[in-house]
Amino acid sequence: MALRRTLVAAGARAMSQKEAQRQCAKLSQKWRLLAEAEPQGLQLQRSFQFKDFGAAWGFMSRVALCAEKADHHPNWSNVYSTVDVTLWTHDAPGLTEKDFALAAQMDAIAETSGLIE
Numbered sequence: 001m002a003l004r005r006t007l008v009a010a011g012a013r014a015m016s017q018k019e020a021q022r023q024c025a026k027l028s029q030k031w032r033l034l035a036e037a038e039p040q041g042l043q044l045q046r047s048f049q050f051k052d053f054g055a056a057w058g059f060m061s062r063v064a065l066c067a068e069k070a071d072h073h074p075n076w077s078n079v080y081s082t083v084d085v086t087l088w089t090h091d092a093p094g095l096t097e098k099d100f101a102l103a104a105q106m107d108a109i110a111e112t113s114g115l116i117e
């Protein structure tokens with residue numbers, strides 16, 4: 001398993017800014033591309049506002065299951081009804097299709113989790 005993970009990680013390659021912009025346009029307009037930072041590269045960021053803490057926590061629980069299944073985990077923080085998310089692929093470093101797949105899942109899950117904006 002460790003070897004398999006190493007091989008998968010070695011295959012992760014960050015996409016160009018142009019491709020990232022194309023992929024970002026398919027998501028909720030609330031996602032923002034963050035300029036390349038050292039050492040993370042390009043990142044994807046969105047803030048989710050839910051109706052209350054229970055809704056925010058429910059959203060995070062559902063997303064956590066998807067993230068674990070994909071072995072791709074968000075950087076996020078929660079303050080009461082707000083969940084701030086930053087996505088990038090550490091191994092790349094930068095954005096890969098895994099980040100956009102997780103972002104799309106988050107958008108869909110949020111819609112049925114008491115999202116306000």
Ligand SMILES: C[C@H](O)[C@H](O)[C@H]1CNC2=NC(N)=NC(=O)C2=N1
Nearest residue numbers: 005071072073074088089090091
């Ligand atoms: C060993 C394990 O597969 C890796 O560390 C995974 C875990 N989750 C991850 N999550 C994210 N966001 N980026 C990664 O590169 C990543 N790598």
